[in-house]
Amino acid sequence: MGRLSLRAAVPSTGSADRALWTVLSRLREDVHVTTPERASALSRILPGIIGLLGSKRMFASADRTMRRAREQLVRPQSFAPPRSLERHVDVSIRHENGWPIYTVGPRTGASSRRAVYIHGGAWINEISSFHWRLIADFAASTGTEITVPIYPLVPRAEATAENVVGVIADLAASIVARVGGRNVVLLGDSAGGTIALSVAHLLRDRGVPSPRDVVLISPVIDMRFTDPEIYRIEPSDPWLDVPGPRAAGERWRGDLDITDSRVSPAFGPLGGLGRISLFTGTRDITHADAITLERKAAEEEHPLDVHRAPGMIHVYPLLPIPEGAAAREAIRQVLRRDAPID
Numbered sequence: 001m002g003r004l005s006l007r008a009a010v011p012s013t014g015s016a017d018r019a020l021w022t023v024l025s026r027l028r029e030d031v032h033v034t035t036p037e038r039a040s041a042l043s044r045i046l047p048g049i050i051g052l053l054g055s056k057r058m059f060a061s062a063d064r065t066m067r068r069a070r071e072q073l074v075r076p077q078s079f080a081p082p083r084s085l086e087r088h089v090d091v092s093i094r095h096e097n098g099w100p101i102y103t104v105g106p107r108t109g110a111s112s113r114r115a116v117y118i119h120g121g122a123w124i125n126e127i128s129s130f131h132w133r134l135i136a137d138f139a140a141s142t143g144t145e146i147t148v149p150i151y152p153l154v155p156r157a158e159a160t161a162e163n164v165v166g167v168i169a170d171l172a173a174s175i176v177a178r179v180g181g182r183n184v185v186l187l188g189d190s191a192g193g194t195i196a197l198s199v200a201h202l203l204r205d206r207g208v209p210s211p212r213d214v215v216l217i218s219p220v221i222d223m224r225f226t227d228p229e230i231y232r233i234e235p236s237d238p239w240l241d242v243p244g245p246r247a248a249g250e251r252w253r254g255d256l257d258i259t260d261s262r263v264s265p266a267f268g269p270l271g272g273l274g275r276i277s278l279f280t281g282t283r284d285i286t287h288a289d290a291i292t293l294e295r296k297a298a299e300e301e302h303p304l305d306v307h308r309a310p311g312m313i314h315v316y317p318l319l320p321i322p323e324g325a326a327a328r329e330a331i332r333q334v335l336r337r338d339a340p341i342d
Contacts, residue, residue, distance in 0.1 A: 039311045040322040047238035047313060055239050065244030069124040069155050077126035079150045085136045097167055104135050105145040112183045113144040114175050115335060120190025120315060123154045123248040130318045142335040160254030165195060165262045169202040181209030185335055189315045193219025197265035204272040213334050217279045218315045221266040221289045223249045223258050229288035236283045239314045266292055270302035277305045277334050279327050281312025
């Protein structure tokens with residue numbers, strides 16, 4: 001099956017999603033899968049659009065961020081995928097440990113390729129239609145069956161790194177047991193990237209065969225938020241600020257030390273993990289952690305593919321811009337990658 005167009009579905013979750021998607025769809029240029037030599041026109045106006053949505057103002061305040069999190073206990077966000085996705089992929093749901101677990105698979109028949117996608121949202125926001133379109137695209141275009149856990153969010157009592165990372169590690173281990181680690185990829189964006197790398201550490205520490213690849217989109221890897229580079233980048237980041245994510249992260253870590261690799265995967269060794277692919281934009285405060293991970297991988301001689309996009313914002317591979325399209329094609333290539341031969 002060909003790639004699922006990211007224009008195909010109208011978002012069904014979140015007014016901010018709908019507003020952003022409406023504007024981008026009207027302005028969108030032709031998409032090519034090669035990285036542009038210079039920033040596209042659409043990506044240059046994107047920071048202004050993001051700024052109008054008000055996320056930065058919320059994240060600039062710990063109180064506003066946690067108030068938003070508490071409001072969502074009363075009015076939970078929908079996590080259901082858009083109905084239109086089922087025109088392109090097979091979607092099913094089951095429940096384990098009280099969590100909804102979705103499976104999104106190609107309609108082209110059985111495949112040994114498996115992936116676990118862990119969505120972002122600063123530990124307080126539910127999976128969005130942007131995530132669902134990305135997941136459906138990858139399933140349809142690469143023949144990969146993708147498992148999507150809907151994990152609890154801060155400030156719920158069960159929304160802790162110890163609980164969530166442990167449960168997702170159990171889920172990933174069961175998939176590895178069925179098809180082998182060489183047929184499994186872990187993927188995550190933003191907070192989901194943090195969780196994905198923590199899960200990879202925990203699987204290794206448990207003696208589970210490591211997933212072949214770990215794909216990280218704009219992850220936080222050091223939850224202390226003390227790197228001076230963060231504060232150099234912050235004025236140019238139209239989306240994120242430090243106080244909100246740091247407050248949510250404090251709730252997320254629960255009783256664990258902030259340097260526990262289930263909280264801050266920067267503090268776990270990379271040895272024994274699969275190859276890591278890292279996607280990062282330079283107008284994103286999490287780019288500071290990308291630099292940290294790049295240095296760490298070099299020091300530990302661990303395979304790491306860095307896709308650095310100058311001028312791009314947080315989680316740009318999820319967005320319908322040319323630079324996002326190039327990143328998505330690179331991720332498709334990871335998902336299609338053959339298992340190594342011993």
